[in-house]
Amino acid sequence: MSAERVIEISSLNKSFGDFRVLTNVDLSVSLGERIVICGPSGSGKSTLIRCVNGLEQFDSGHILVDGISLEEPGGVDRVRSEVGMVFQQFNLFPHLSVLDNLTLGPMKARGLSRTDAEALAMEYLERVRIPEQARKRPRELSGGQQQRVAIARSLCMKPKIMLFDEPTSALDPEMISEVLDVMVELAQEGMTMLVVTHEMGFARKVADRMVFMDGGEIVETGTPSAVFEAPKSERFRAFLDKILQH
Amino acid sequence: MTRTTKLWLALFGVLFVAGCSGTSGAWGWYVIDPSTAQGQSNIRFLVGGFWATILLSLIAAALSMMIGLLVALPGMSSNRWVRLPSRIYIEFIRSIPLLPMLFWVFYGLPVVMRSLGFPITIDAFWGAIITLAISDSAFTAEIYRAGIQSIPKGQTEAARTVGLTYSQTMRYVILPQAIRRILPPLANQFIYIVKMSAFASVIGMQELTRRANELVVTEYRPLEIYSLLILEYLVLVLIISFFVRWLERKMGSDESR
Ligand SMILES: Nc1ncnc2c1ncn2[C@@H]1O[C@H](COP(=O)(O)OP(=O)(O)OP(=O)(O)O)[C@@H](O)[C@H]1O
Ligand SMILES: [Mg+2]
Numbered sequence: 241m242s243a244e245r246v247i248e249i250s251s252l253n254k255s256f257g258d259f260r261v262l263t264n265v266d267l268s269v270s271l272g273e274r275i276v277i278c279g280p281s282g283s284g285k286s287t288l289i290r291c292v293n294g295l296e297q298f299d300s301g302h303i304l305v306d307g308i309s310l311e312e313p314g315g316v317d318r319v320r321s322e323v324g325m326v327f328q329q330f331n332l333f334p335h336l337s338v339l340d341n342l343t344l345g346p347m348k349a350r351g352l353s354r355t356d357a358e359a360l361a362m363e364y365l366e367r368v369r370i371p372e373q374a375r376k377r378p379r380e381l382s383g384g385q386q387q388r389v390a391i392a393r394s395l396c397m398k399p400k401i402m403l404f405d406e407p408t409s410a411l412d413p414e415m416i417s418e419v420l421d422v423m424v425e426l427a428q429e430g431m432t433m434l435v436v437t438h439e440m441g442f443a444r445k446v447a448d449r450m451v452f453m454d455g456g457e458i459v460e461t462g463t464p465s466a467v468f469e470a471p472k473s474e475r476f477r478a479f480l481d482k483i484l485q486h
Numbered sequence: 487m488t489r490t491t492k493l494w495l496a497l498f499g500v501l502f503v504a505g506c507s508g509t510s511g512a513w514g515w516y517v518i519d520p521s522t523a524q525g526q527s528n529i530r531f532l533v534g535g536f537w538a539t540i541l542l543s544l545i546a547a548a549l550s551m552m553i554g555l556l557v558a559l560p561g562m563s564s565n566r567w568v569r570l571p572s573r574i575y576i577e578f579i580r581s582i583p584l585l586p587m588l589f590w591v592f593y594g595l596p597v598v599m600r601s602l603g604f605p606i607t608i609d610a611f612w613g614a615i616i617t618l619a620i621s622d623s624a625f626t627a628e629i630y631r632a633g634i635q636s637i638p639k640g641q642t643e644a645a646r647t648v649g650l651t652y653s654q655t656m657r658y659v660i661l662p663q664a665i666r667r668i669l670p671p672l673a674n675q676f677i678y679i680v681k682m683s684a685f686a687s688v689i690g691m692q693e694l695t696r697r698a699n700e701l702v703v704t705e706y707r708p709l710e711i712y713s714l715l716i717l718e719y720l721v722l723v724l725i726i727s728f729f730v731r732w733l734e735r736k737m738g739s740d741e742s743r
Contacts, residue, residue: 295643321649331644335662344658349649390644397648 244271245304246401246432247292252301254287261287262298263456269401274433276443276464279453280479285436288453289403292434293323306400321349324394328406330386332378338365338389339374342396349397357396364392368422384415388422395426402426404435438483444468452476494720498713517707518714528701532714535694539722542614542693543680549619550679551672554626559656561631572627579624584685588617592689614686622679626672633668634660666737673730677723684719694718 247269254262261284269275277285290296291303294316303310305319333341342361346352352360365371368388370381378386387407394402404423408416420442427433427446437443443450443464450467452460452475460467460476471477518532519525561572592613599606608616637660645655687696698715702708 293647295647317649317651320647323647325643325647327640327644329638329640331638331640333641333644333659333663344645345648345650348654348658349651393644393648 245269246271246306247434248302248304249288249292250302252288252291252298252303254284254291254296254298261456262291265301265456265458267451267458269432269434271400272430272432273448274427274431274446275435275449275451276447277434277436277451277453278438278440278443278479278483279459283453284456285453286405289325289405289434289436292401292403293320293325295325321397322400323403324397324399324401325403326387326390326394326405326407328409330378330383330390330410332386332390332393334378337375337377338370338381341378341389342393345393345397360396361392364395365389367395367425368392369418382415383411384418387411387415387419391419391422391426401432401434404433404437406436406438408437408439440468440480440484452479454479491724498717513710514707515710517701517705517710528705529714531701532694532697532711533718535692535697536718536722538611538691538693539680539683542611542618542683542686542691543676546615546618546622546683547676547679549615550622550626550675553619553623554630557623557627558630558634561627562634576624576627579620582621584617584621584682585688587621588614588685588689591617591620610686610689610691613689614683614691618679618682618686621682622675625675625678629668629671629675630664632671633664636667637663670730670734670737673726673733677726677730680722680726681719 245268247267249265249267252262252265253260265284265288267275267288277288279285287296291298291310292305294310306322308318308322309315310319332338333344336344339358339361342364343352343354343357346357346360347354362371362374365374368391370385370388373381373385373389378389381389387410391407407423408419411419416439420439423433423435423442424446433446435442435447447464449461450464451458452467452471452473454475460471460473462472467476468480471480516522516525518529520529557572557575560568561576563569592608592610595613595616596606596608641659641663642655645659646652650658683693684695686693687699690696694715698711702711705711
């Protein structure tokens, strides 16, 4: 592949105390590539993607994001300015209006004027189809709307890469698709995405590559079609059987 | 009026009536009898301490709030070496009784400063303020810490991922949310400062307690004068606690909005 590598993770190890969470993880991601990470609870999926933008520190190994090393001085800040993140619990700022949630980063971190930041925010609120909620507080919105605000908030920083950590797991079933739709559009626009999710329909539709983790290791990777047809490892097969039953 | 207020007023009423109607001469309310010229001038002298007590407490509280925040923030670092000084400060300051600290600041600190090449004098007013502020700051630091730690970690993470620095995260995301959990206990702590400001009397600060002491020396009527003194603190503290209640209600209703 000649495509530019935007994330390079090599021999990553991490423990919480005595407990090994990541063992020798290698993963590289090309520009525009969509990767879906799945695996049982506690397998280290969140920890892995949180290492990418420095929310977790690792014990050994290397991570390069767009050529920037997380270990170099100021590296974490530079990486974060290129990487957006969407959390399971949305993590919107409850004391600010939806609009202010979106303009905070552009104004304080990028130095945009209020007018420019609000124009930018409205543009992204329209992309996630809730411009009419701009003046409300997050708690007045449904879960699906809140998560779309969270996605728009990340996009306002014009990231090169987006990380999603189980973005639909905290949502009522009827709201899952409105969030996934926004993510599918984002994928179609060519955003580089690392998505931790158990939504296999989404994976099938947008993933270039599936990554299956178990016990802190990457057990198997492959295209969705190959993986869903015939998973190579027994563990992945058992995992798929379990989640596809539902 | 709350029930406690009524109870207190009733108690003072009973004492007062008992004192005035007594014939045994055990009571001598004349010292603070507002219908005589001497009584009036005594009352004016005693009540004249209000201003100093309030000013002392307000400045000390403001300083304590600033020092408390400066101590609390590093105290929450993930780096233990950054945390350590803050912990030591809190444990150390918290365990020093106010009176020894007051003596040390008033008599000792100028000597220390002079030996360091800063020849300063510390008068009773500033000696009391510095002592109250430092002593109280250990408690305000803990109030800040509890308030800030009550905000979910995800808020910091979200703020950092949209590019805010640590101090921007504190200023725009964490503190505005924590403030509703911080302000009521801080205001409560102000009551503590007001009461502790009475210690300033021992280094000669002319506040409520000092004035009462001085009048007792000339009038030999400790019971009546100290009763009025307690009443003065009571009024002051009741006003503050009404304010604290109001603040708690306001913050509480904000939360449920
Ligand atoms: N801060 C922490 N301290 C100690 N252990 C932790 C911490 N964070 C995570 N762990 C442990 O590390 C392991 C991996 O956690 P991680 O959150 O990465 O798993 P996950 O694959 O995202 O699981 P889930 O599907 O439940 O979100 C788990 O066993 C978890 O208990
Ligand atoms: Mg997780």
